[in-house]
Amino acid sequence: MKLLILGAGGIGGLFGGRLAQTGADVTFLVREKRKAQLASDGLRIESQFGNACLPVQARLQSEIEPRYDLVLLTCKAYDLPSAVQAIRPAMSPTTAVLPLLNGIAHIETLNAEFGKQRVMGGTARVQVTLTPDGLIKQLNDWQTVTFGEQDGSTSDRAATLKALLDKTVVEAKLSGNIMRELWLKLVHLSTVAGMTCLMRGNLGEIIRTPEGSDLLIKFFEANAEIAARAGHRPDDKFVNTYRDLFQQRDSRYEASMLRDLEKGGQIESEQILGFMLRQCRAAGLPDALHLAAYTHAKTFEQRRDAGRLPRPQA
Known part of the structure; x- marks a missing residue:
């Protein structure tokens, strides 16, 4: 599974970094400043579950091609309109989107943009922040991501992502009722x-x-x-x-x-x-x-x- 993560901030950087640690095919879609920071210092995580500093793949929007199986959205909910525009170059006819945004209204927005069958639902339970110098700092002792298909089915893409996350220190839950x-x-x-x-x-x-x-x-x-x-x-x-x-x-x-x-x-x-x-x-x-x-x-x-x-x- 080829994963594209929008941003390398708190949640995206933490979950994406943990996946990258296991050898998963992870690319971060970032802006120029963050790309330069990652190239210079690597992706840095400070956490009670283990610190990390690792090289990662980072691309600008102009460098993105529609070759990904899943795009992970971890932006703030108020940034959804710009996030949709940012990931458009990555969206092939079969690319799925998994938003880990707060709230519910974003689901209907993404359904309208990309089609309900390509949009999963998800939530993240973690406290994490990105410091000014680019450190991803976890603030708590729990880290859970819950996700699933809107229709409650267990799809191949959901099962594959669950298997990838199970190799990390992140707790992953596959839900049959993600809207609930x-x-x-x-x-x-x-x-x-x-x-x-x-x-x-x-x-x-x-x-x-x-x-x-x-x-x-x-x-x-x-x-x-x-x-x-x-x-x-x-x-x-x-x-x-x-x-x-x-x-x-x-x-x-x-x-x-x-x-x-x-x-x-x-x-x-x-x-x-x-x-x-x-x-x-x-x-x-x-x-x-x-x-x-x-x-x-x-x-x-x-x-x-x-x-x-x-x-x-x-």
Whole structure:
């Protein structure tokens, strides 16, 4: 299987690097600066699962040909339009796309662009960042990728990718109901992103306030009900896992959206918080918490775009 990974940032660099370590045929589609960085320093990973520094194949868009079996999309959801344009030269009539993006709306966009039969669904559960000097730094002790075909079938391409990932330290799960998996991740992500951004703190900092845990659970249960109204009711094990998480006073877990916000960067406000607000209203459920989280994020974007964010102190 010939794999093309869009970008060599956090998630793409980590998963692609682990595949490259096993000898898989992996190419990274990158910009000129990242290509030069990879040529000079190699792909560098710092992780409790093992550090790595390895040479990898990196290409610019102008150097890409339609010879790949699978394209892995690991961009931010707000970059989807430019990502679609970037991978067009790689797309043969049989090339599949596996997006590991946050949210759900991107699936319909990719279906319209490339055809539903060529689009898989997937989620990544990992905390990782790309430092300014090009180091891929893992921030947690779990790394799971879950993927599958939209129709629930077990295709040859899915089985082949699973076999490749099984040779790495990454936990790979093949799902027979990937759309449900996407909804469950969105329930979790929209809760954590909405609350950690709104409160400007990690879960533990929120939970240690007088009623922070109750607020987290209330927002989580509202998101779980939205998923249920969409036909994907979370099971008891899933619900109890997150109820327990939202009572862990020493938790340092925070959404990547909070880190992006605190850096004054782009955030997935529409793809996560805006999407869930619209779904909440479509389901006829109370929307006060969703409206607060979404409006907070959009207000931040107003200040960011106007150049009115406070400058970091030296």
